[in-house]
Amino acid sequence: xxxxxxxxxxxxxxxxxxxxxxxxxxxxxxxxxxxxxxxxxxxxxxxxxxxxxxxxxxxxxxxxxxxxxxxxxxxxxxxxxxxxxxxxxxxxxxxxxxxxxxxxxxxxxxxxxxxxxxxxxxxxxxxxxxxxxxxxxxxxxxxxxxxxxxxxxxxxxxxxxxxxxxxxxxxxxxxxxxxxxxxxxxxxxxxxxxxxxxxxxxxxxxxxxxxxxxxxxxxxxxxxxxxxxxxxxxxxxxxxxxxxxxxxxxxxxxxxxxxxxxxxxxxxxxxxxxxxxxxxxxxxxxxxxxxxxxxxxxxxxxxxxxxxxxxxxxxxxxxxxxxxxxxxxxxxxxxxxxxx
Numbered sequence: 001x002x003x004x005x006x007x008x009x010x011x012x013x014x015x016x017x018x019x020x021x022x023x024x025x026x027x028x029x030x031x032x033x034x035x036x037x038x039x040x041x042x043x044x045x046x047x048x049x050x051x052x053x054x055x056x057x058x059x060x061x062x063x064x065x066x067x068x069x070x071x072x073x074x075x076x077x078x079x080x081x082x083x084x085x086x087x088x089x090x091x092x093x094x095x096x097x098x099x100x101x102x103x104x105x106x107x108x109x110x111x112x113x114x115x116x117x118x119x120x121x122x123x124x125x126x127x128x129x130x131x132x133x134x135x136x137x138x139x140x141x142x143x144x145x146x147x148x149x150x151x152x153x154x155x156x157x158x159x160x161x162x163x164x165x166x167x168x169x170x171x172x173x174x175x176x177x178x179x180x181x182x183x184x185x186x187x188x189x190x191x192x193x194x195x196x197x198x199x200x201x202x203x204x205x206x207x208x209x210x211x212x213x214x215x216x217x218x219x220x221x222x223x224x225x226x227x228x229x230x231x232x233x234x235x236x237x238x239x240x241x242x243x244x245x246x247x248x249x250x251x252x253x254x255x256x257x258x259x260x261x262x263x264x265x266x267x268x269x270x271x272x273x274x275x276x277x278x279x280x281x282x283x284x285x286x287x288x289x290x291x292x293x294x295x296x297x298x299x300x301x302x303x304x305x306x307x308x309x310x311x312x313x314x315x316x317x318x319x320x321x322x323x324x325x326x327x328x329x330x331x332x333x334x335x336x337x338x339x340x
Contacts, residue, residue, distance in 0.1 A: 001033055003339065006040035006049075006089050006120070008082050008111055009097035013125050013152070014043075015063055016328035017095060022056045024332070032336055040089035046070030046078040047085035082107045086114045093335055096124040102216075102225065105129040109137075112148075116140050123334035125152035125327055131225045131241065134232040149334035150233070154226045155180045155303040157326025158319040159333075164234025164307060171309035173235055176273040178305035179298050180226045182321065183210045183217040184249050184269045188286075189300030192257055192266065197250065219248035220269065220284045227271040227282055235273055237280050247285035260288045266296040 005021070007014060021036050028034050040049040041059055045068025048054060054075070062071055070078035086094060094115035098108045109129040112122055116137070124130075129137060130150055141148050154160040155178070164173065179185050186209050190200035201218070204210035216222045224246045231239035249269055260267050265288040273282050289296040294316045298304040304318030319326065 001339065002035045002037060003093060003335070004037055004039040004091045005093050005095050005335070006042075006086055006091035006115070007038055007095045007097075008042045008085070009099070009108075009126070010041065010043040010059070010063055010069070011097065011099065012324040013328050013331065014095075014097040015060060016324045017097065017331050018056050018060055020325070020328055020332050022060075028336065032340070034336060034339055036335065039091050040085055041069050041072075042080070042082045042085045043068045046076060047080040047082065048072035048075040048077065049085060049089040050075045051090040082111045083114050086111055086118065086120070091120060093121045093123060093338060095331060095335065096122060096126050096129075097331065098126055100126055100128040100225075102128050102131060102221075105132040109133060112137060113140065116144050116146055116148075119144050119146055121146045121338045122148045122150075123152075123331050123338065124148070124150050125156075125331050127153045127225045127229065130232070131228050134229065135238050138232075147338050149337055150229070151334055152327045152330035153229050154178075155305065155319065156321045157330045158303055158305065158317060158321075159330070160226075160230065160305050160317070161233050163305070163315060163317060164230060168234070168307060168309050168312055168315070171312045173307055173309045174275050175308040176227075176230055176235065176271075176305065177295060178223075178226070178230070178271045179268055179295055179303055180271050180305065181217055181220075181223040181269060182301065182303050183214065184220075184223070185298065185302065186210075186300040187218070188249060188252070188267055188269065191252065191254065192261075194254070196254065197252065218250055220246045221248075223269060223271045223284045227273060227284060230271075231273055231280070231282060235275075235280065237273075239280075239282065244282045244284060246283075249286055252286050256286075263288065264291050265289060266291055266293075268295055268298070270295065 105128040
């Protein structure tokens with residue numbers, strides 16, 4: 001079965017996704033009887049579309065040379081925005097990996113709306129549209145009988161959403177706990193070894209783990225965004241950022257670590273959803289975990305989640321992700337799962 005892809009957003013994840021489509025094409029055909037072809041691609045420079053198939057190697061070559069899709073031979077158009085590209089292209093699945101925008105969700109939100117209106121499925125790593133408009137997008141998708149898969153939006157390659165939504169689909173989940181932001185876990189791990197917050201953050205920035213402006217990570221909002229998605233997708237609780245209590249790690253000191261260690265505990269930034277008598281409480285904050293808690297043993301460079309439910313008991317999963325490939329692989333997994 002041939003599946004036509006419109007790939008929007010060609011940053012770190014988008015480019016790795018194309019590499020994997022190219023490298024794994026034969027495997028995907030053999031294992032799943034799917035032939036993935038790219039018929040449209042867009043970035044900040046513009047877009048290109050060709051109903052027969054764009055050349056993935058040419059796209060990657062353009063990006064490697066610092067050029068964009070507007071420079072794609074014959075079919076590239078610089079005046080085309082992403083909504084226009086989706087509106088005019090021939091595709092079955094929108095692969096939406098533009099940068100996360102938590103102010104208004106654009107351009108991803110409008111692009112997704114357009115794709116759903118054209119009866120395209122969606123696979124995405126973009127948190128913004130889901131955090132801001134989860135219920136709207138899924139209601140629209142149900143109306144048009146298309147799927148939105150987004151396992152890459154929470155902890156990259158770790159199948160957090162798949163575990164909660166699919167594997168625990170008939171369970172009543174009573175608790176979710178997660179270390180879902182790798183940057184803060186790296187910083188807290190370094191601080192546990194005696195580094196100051198400032199030194200740990202500077203080192204994380206030097207090695208590319210933390211952004212030049214680390215606000216989204218260290219103030220807890222990246223973890224909060226992921227918790228909103230988990231709440232909507234896995235806990236089946238319509239939830240927005242306003243429903244969360246959020247505290248970052250800027251206020252954690254060496255004195256806090258010393259006090260925790262004296263109690264045999266470990267400090268981690270925990271995204272938590274917990275049900276009590278039918279009422280859910282959602283928090284993101286530094287917590288002192290008992291040293292035997294599964295999340296207490298999650299070192300820097302790792303992310304992990306813990307689910308508790310009525311019939312599946314406790315499920316723990318973790319991942320080490322130090323490059324964009326696992327996230328890109330999660331997007332590819334979602335594309336395949338649309339047709340399984």
